[in-house]
Every structure is written in structure tokens, then in C-alpha cells.
Amino acid sequence: MKRIESKLNTSSAEFQANFEHNRRLAEEFKEKQHKVRYDRPQRDIDRLAKQNKMLVRDRIKQLLDPGTPFLEFSSLAANDAYDGEVPGAGCVTGIGIVSGREVVINAGDASVKGGAWYPLTVKKTVRALDIAIENRLPVVHLCDSAGGFLPLQAELFADKYYAGRIFRNQCMLSKMGVQQVSVVLGHCTAGGAYVPGLSDYNVIVRGTGAIFLAGPPLVKAATGEEVTVDELGGCDMHTSVSGTADYPASSEEEAIAIARDIVAQFKQPEKSRIEWLPPEAPFYDPSELYGVLPRDIKQQFDMHEVIARLVDGSRFHEYQPAYGTTLICGYAHLWGYKIGILANNGVLLNDSALKGAHFIELCNQARTPILFLQNITGFMVGKEYERRGITKDGAKMIMAVSNCEVPKFTLMCHGSFGAGNYGMSGRAFDSRFMFSWPQSQISVMGAEQAANTLADVKIRQLAKQGKELTPEAIAAIRDPVLGEFKRKQSAYWATSEIWDDGMLDPVDTRHALGIAISAALNTPIGDPRYGVFRM
Amino acid sequence: MNSWPFRSVLVANRGEIAVRILRTVQALGLEGVVVYHAADRHSPAVRMADKAIEITGKTPVAAYLDGEQIIAAAKSAGAGAIHPGYGFLSENTGFARAVAAAGLTFVGPTPEQIDLMGDKVRARAFVEAGGFPVAPSAIEDDDPATFVERARKVPLPLLIKPAAGGGGKGMRIVRDLNVLEAEIERARSEGQRYFGDGRLYVECYVENPRHIEVQVLGDAHGNVVHLFERECSVQRRFQKIVEETPSPALTPELRAKICETAAGIARKAGYRNAGTVEFIFGQRGEFYFLEMNTRLQVEHPVTEMITGKDLVHEQLRIAAGEQLGYTQADIKSTGHAIEYRIYAEDPARGYTPTTGPILKLRTPNNVRIDSGIVEGGEVTAAFDPMLAKVIVTGVDRDDAIANSDRALAEYVLLGCQTNTAFLRRLINHPAFIAGDVHTGFLDANPDIAAEPALTESTLHKLLAAAAISTRPMRDVADTVPSLHAAIGDWRN
């Protein structure tokens, strides 16, 4: 592997303008994230203090080993939903180190609507447990929730991937031999009672923790029985009479300390062995990424410059450097791990699609995890390409991506439009982790193109009826469509809907990917097997 | 010595002094026997001795006070002489007599000399009669009826002392005549309780006195020499902590005067074997006889270092009947020597004794260490808390002090708290460096005993070392994968 030769002029006006633009976007992202994490109405903070409850991030801090990283997922989930009143979708999930082990953390945020489960809360929780299953990571649940948000129950209760999926996932983890511990720090009511119920171990705090299928008011309504919270499902009853809870604790600190001690008993995972060399920082400064990314989504840039600022020593072994040049394929090390990289440098053509499929097979053959760096406007269209079989070639690439046995990681670097998203391992293709950069966009086609297309349809309709439209009238049809498109193709929308596992400041990408790759290696890597490649 | 009248010597003692005596006994080609209580089974003296005989008692200390058992042990081991060390039975007239009666040689003075000097009142009278200086006083025995009245006349401040006492125990200072009678009563009941004898005497108390003593040696043929003085002013609760020679307080003239006085007293008593004459030395250069110890003293090594003489060897020769063979002029003093007593105690908490296992013991090189402990042993409340003596020399006092700081810093004993850090603070105190000490020095400078607060830097070092050495902490840290360890505390 030799070092990528950077062709950037970091003192050019273009570079400087891009740098300022992207640095500001990253700053705005960080500010939004900070607000979502820490701004809470004073009355909610006071309420928790009166109940002797710690804030969720303080609980996580106590839980995690000192001097270790915490990779948080979907910090801006629900940022463009529910009028912005449910920051982070009311829960905190991520991968952290507890007693030396990589674990998934699933923590309710009682400072947001009492920790009630909104539809996106459920989606975020299910996603966290899917990550635990796919990567065989133990889970620590910090339970503190008011239960399902009733007004939106139709969007979180009945369907296959709604709330029931949380408990189904817990059972799957248990079946796989991947352990879970729950710390009951508040009420676990109705469905929520199953979180500790389905955990291999659980701890409950005396006074504030409770587990019951229905709380005292519902019990009274159902059978007329009058009973207190503690009598019905409190710490001492469940740890000494019913055996539903395993360890009593007299404070949150003690409960978390017990949970840490429980995790210390978990067996250490057998890591899949892949090629590895001692890690090395990139030769080029990662902050230069701000200057690499153009201010305009439609403008092209050389992905080599991005790769050079992510990988160890900026060293890269490029596969088929002269063929299919709109798709860069090659090997590099990231935080020591050897990975294969596919990165877009233009539209996907026949040769680049074939090269991509072939390279994915090479990576599977050698047990090399794959990183997809997306910046794709789509496959090439037109008669010549169809005759050459662009549809077949795209299909081959998608077949390879879908049947990949090695872990995949996807990064939305810039644009992700159309079927190119699929070939580059979009959300539907089971990447273990997917992250987005703040300026990235994702939709079936570009906003202008879509707005023009839709306006076009309307204009021809009206023309058939003999109506001619003024430029203002055209704009009146076109602009709302454009606005709506732009909103729903932004990284903020994607992350709000949990189409990814979180947004990242570009300079944080290396650490995030390193942690992700390490987590992914808890699962054995099987032998490659593909369906039929349409030749 | 060509042929010894005894082939084997029994050491009736323990700890560091037993080791030290055995060392000379064996170096001379004699057999060394030691008695021991079970608590000392694994002690260095027992391991070193050619023969070791177990003795028993209601308490460990009681065993070493059982003269009968000890003499029986000597006989069964075929030992021809008994060296009593210091403390225990070393100044017990009855024991000395019993040893002689058993046909064994007692390595020490005659029973009569022990008796004379053991009774502080008689000793004082004997010395005064010889024209040697004593402090103004009132002796109860002279006339018990007028004792309190005569005590009132002794210049204040005065010191009430038990006649049968020693080693600084049972003494009371009186500065106000109103409490004199009450204090006399208390002193009497303590004297009765600790020494079995309630008789008292009262002495003028010299304020901020220095404690200066002189080593003497006498043979059975009337020859007596002194081996210069030792200053032992640094004390706590009347027990010595640091002893040195020469004394920084003495001019050559005063030195000669005090040493000659001591030799004179020993000569007058016809003193045989090793002994020490102790004086109270005032700030104006006046000195008074305090007491005479008719045994080898704890701090004898400093005398050995400056004179080059092995005092135990001299004791054995004299006990074997030999003449000294040298005159006062033959005894020279070279350089400076300081001895530090390593105590198992906590100076910051009133010097309360400490206990614990001796987990690690590392001693400095190029320094004499007389020690009764080994790594793996245990310091218990069964015996006196003195563990070892560190004896440092130098070409002069400043040199010796510099060497002392290094030696004490390098003396490592882990598992039981000792006074080594305190000793370093002591010798670095400007007054000590200036030689400006007296017996009240430590009380007057409580900052020496006080433990200095931990600096942030030291605290970090201690916590770091402790954390890494503690399995629960280190195991958790070690389990973290290397990637996460390298990334450290990071959040996205």
C-alpha cells in the first residue's frame, strides 16, 4: 500500500470557502446536538431531582468505564417530528465500554415527557437491539419510562416492527447467548415490564423502581383492588417474593455499580480475526475534509481526497485503478483493521458496476470488511448503456452487496440519489452501521429534478385542458414541492426518521468507524454465498 | 584471647541486641546459644544461633524475665556464660547472683555494683559522697517524715522520680508547689504499680536539659577507661530516639571534664565490665549525675563506630578475667556517628505503637544496621516497638547528617508504620542541624511529629501506584480492548 498523493491546494480560495462552509455546518450540527442532549425545561429537571433520579447522561457516565469512548446512535432522532418536543426521541442508545466489554446501551430519558415511548422512540430502540443482534453485543438497559405515548399508539403498537419487536429482539439475543442486564430506575409498566422480564439479569432501585403489568390506577379500575406502587411491584417484593428482579439496590449509584459488576461476569466475546496492523493516524489532517467537500451538492470532487483523510497513514492499495474509474475500489487500514473501500467518483457505469461487484466478491473471499463512501447521483441512463446491459450490471452489484457475508459500513458523504444508493449498500442492505455527514442529502432524485418533473406533469395536464401557465403560476406549483423535497432529503430529516444511525462531524468519522468495526467483529464471518448474477 | 574459660555463651535477650551479641560471640569462635519465646520462633537471632532453646511464660515478656528457666537453659546447652543484653534481667541483682551461684559467668558487673546503681537513691548518695556533681534534691529515704517539706525547698521546677525506676518511666514534673503533694501521691502509686516500690526522690529539674552520657569500661584489676560521650537529647516520653557522638554541645574542655567525671565515678565503684554514666547537662554548661546503667546500652554502636572498639568483645574478655590491656591514651575518637532508633509507631498520633506484617524490608547499603526483624515477620503488641537501629557515620556532623538523610530515605519497611519519615523531618530541622537540641526539643517543635499534608503530586503518585497494584481496578482497565483504550474519553 502506498500513500495517496493529495492533489488539493489547501490555500486555494475554493478550498477555503468549502472549509468555512462545512466547518460552520459541523458547528451548527454540534450546537443542535448539544441542545437536544442538555436543554430541558427547568420543571422537568426539578421533577427528577425531587424524585431522587439522576439525569440519563449522568447515569450513563456512571455506568461506563472511565477513559473510554461512547459512540452514540441517532442523537438527533425525532428532531423534525412531534414539533421538536421529543429530543433524541426520548432515549439514548449507543455502544460503550462497561467493565471492559463492548455493550449496547439502551437508556430511557425520563427528562423528555417522562420517558414516554413515541413511535420514533420504539424505532430507535428496535434499531439498537437489531445492532446488538447483528453484532452480538451484550445490552445494558437503563429502564425509566412512562410507557407508550397513547395519542400515537396506532403508530407504535400493532405492527411487526413496532413495540413488540423490542421484546422479540430481546428473546433472540437470549437465544443467541448474548446477555442483557436491565437496571430498573423508574416504573416499568405494561410492555415496559418485559424489558427487565426478558433480561438475563436485572437490578431494581428501592423506592423509585417498579415492575408491573399495570400500575395502581389501572389495577383499581380493572378489579377495584387498592394497592401501592411498592406493594404491587416494588424492589423488595420482586427481589424476595416473586423473583422477577435479581438484585435490590438502595440508590441509583449502587444499582449501576451492581450492573457493572454483573457485566464483569459476562463471558468475553470471541472476536473474528481479520487482518490487522498497529494503527496509525492519517498522513493528511482529517480536518481538511471540511475543505474537500464542495458547497454545492451537484459538484463533483475526488473521493481519493476523502479516503486519504480517513485511513491509516493515508495509505491505499487501489484495485483496477484504470478501469471503471467512477468507482474507486481498494484496500486500506482503519484503526489497524484491514478494510475494503468502495467510493463513488461519478455516476455508476457498466464497468464501475462490474468492478464493484467483483471487488465485493474479493473482499468476501478474504474476509475483509467493506466501507462504502457514498456520493452517487445514480446509474448512467440512455440507449447505449441499456444496450450494454447497465441494468444487468447494476443488478450484479446489488446482488453482491445484498449477499455480502463480511460486515459492511456505509457513510453518506455527499449525495445519495436513486438506485445508486442500493448498489452502495443503502439502509435496506443491512450495513451494520450507517452514518451521515451534515451536508449530505438522500432522495430518489435531486430536488430540482423532482420538482421540475412534478411541475412538468401538472403543466402538461393543464395544457391538455388548454390552460397556459404564467411563470408565477409555475413557480407556485413548483416551489412547495421543491421546499418539501429539500426538507425531506436533508441529513437532518434522514436522521430524524432514523434512516441512519446518526450524523457525524466529518472529523469524528475515524473514531466512529474504528469503534463500529471493532463491534462488528463479535460476529463470526461466514463463507460467501451469492444468488444468481445475471451475466 | 587465646583460650576462653567458657566455650559457649547464652544470650538471654531477643530482637536486635540478641543478633548483635551473637554476631561477636560467633566471630570469636565461641558457640552462641539463645533462648526464645514462641513469638520469636522465626526471628533472626534464633536462626543465627548455634543452639536455640524455647522458654515459656504467661506472656512473652514474662518468659524473658524468668531467670530460673534461663539458667536451666544455659546449663542444658552447656553454656558457660550468660550475656543479659539490655532491659529484661540485665540489671537484676538477684539474677546476677543466681548465675554466679549456678557456676556460670555473668557478662556484666558484680551483683553488688548492679545493686548499688540500681537503687537510684543509693547511687545518688554514693556519687555525691565521692565529690561528683549531683542536682539539688530531696531523698525520701533520708527522712521520710520530712520528705515533702524538703521537697518544697528544691528549686522549681522539680522532678519527682521513683527510686526503683529507670528508663524514664514514672517521672512527673512539678512547676507549681500547690500540686506537689498530689503529684507525690500519684508518683508513689505508679512507682508501686510499675516497679513494685513506691519510694521516691525529688530533683531540681533542669529546663531544656541535654542528656549526655559516657561509656566506661572496667576490668577486675581496677583498670577503668572511658570511651567518650554520647548525646541522647532527642527523646519522646523520656525514651531516646536519636543518639550521637561526639556531642555538638561540648567544647573539648567540657568533654574531657564530663568523661573524666564518669571514669572517676566508675573507678570509685571499682566498676567491672561495661557501663554508662548518664548526666543532665544544662544550657549554661553545668552538669549533674543522673544515673549509672550497669549494662550494655541500646546506643552503644555509635561509640563503637568512632573508637573502632567492639564493646561486646570487650565485655566478654573482661568477663573471662582478662585485663583491659590498654590505657585511656590509647583510645581515640575519629569522625562522627549518629544512631536512629526505628520504632513501630505513629509520631503524628502521639507516637502510639503500630503493628502489622513486615511485607517488604529493604535496607540501605554502606550503613550499619542492627536489626531484629526480617521480611515476612510480624510486628505485634507483644514487645517493645523498637525494631532496629540505623547507625550512620561521617567525617563530621554535617557529613553524617547528609548520609543519614539518604540512609533513612532508603530504609524501606512496608506493612507496619515506622518513624523513618519523622526522623528525616527531624534531622532536616534547622535546630537539629545547628546542634541545638535538648530533651524537650520534640515537644517544643510539634511540627516535626506532625504529618505534612500530601501534595497533589504525591497524591497522584500514590493513587496511581495503588490503583495499578489493586486487582479489581487493574483487571477492569486491562480488559478494555486496545482500540478503545487508545481512543480514550471521546464522544461523537
Place this chain on the structure above:
Amino acid sequence: MHHAFKIDKNEYDLGLSRSEDGYRLHFGDATVPVNLHVEDDGTAVLTVNGRSERVVIATRGDDVFIHLGGAAYQLRYEHPLDRLAAQAQGGAEDNVRAPMPGSLVAAHVKAGDSVVRGQALLVIESMKMETTIAAPRDGIVQAVQFTAGQTFDRDALLISLQAATPEAAGE
């Protein structure tokens, strides 16, 4: 932070994490790079913030003894679970411990006796000084651990009082 060490009466919260080439000490707001390398002869080299020095360390149970900079120190480890459980019970005043090593002269109470705060419980002797030990609070004697004449070390448990009941706890 989870763990703690006690030096004399002071408790210090701390954490230890692994770093790329050693460890980090987490104490207060500070994160300090540290390492300890034990040599064959039993001495160790302690490195803190890049500066190294020789130390000697011995451990026994929860006690860590360290010789550093010419002085000896003793630290007692407190496991997080023990500390947090103890906080819940507040048991410091249930156990009466020896302030210094010594022997028991006389016990004025026996198991089952009711005592008030300040009442003389027993007399101990050390270094020929007698000390009277008084009750730290009102309560009932659970057990007297030594008989007259027996010796003990500093911190030895002399008398245990029954755990205070909620009503008796007063304030």
C-alpha cells in the same frame, strides 16, 4: 468515579483506565498518564506524567503499602459495592474499634446490655497507659470481642452494637 482509596481518614474517589501505552489515573477533573513496571528484584518503576521514579510496593488484602520519595504510605482500597452498600446502612457507629494496639484491662458491659452515648464500655492498656473506651451512641451491646488480658492490634473490633432500628435512629 467508582473506586476509592482511604489514606488515614481521607477518602479519595478515583478511576483507572487503560491507555495506548499504559494507564490513566482519573482523579477529580484530572486525567493523568501513569504506568507501573515491576522489575525482577521486586522494586517497581512508577511513571506519572512522564516522570519516573523507583518505588517499593507491597499489598495485603485491601491494603497497599507504598514506599515513595523516602517515606512509606498506607492506602486502603474501597470497592464500589462495599462503599455504596455501607452508605445505605450508615454502619460506622455500630463497631467500636481499638484506637491503638494493646490489651483489654476490663469490660464494664456484656452482650445484651443497654448503653447510652458516652457511657464507659471498657478499659484498655497500651504502653503502660490506660484508656477508657466510651459508647459512640445509644444502643444495645451485641458482643464484646475480647476478654481481660487478651491483646489486639489497632482498629481491631472491640465491641459491636446492634444495628440501630429506624425509630431509634432519631434524626
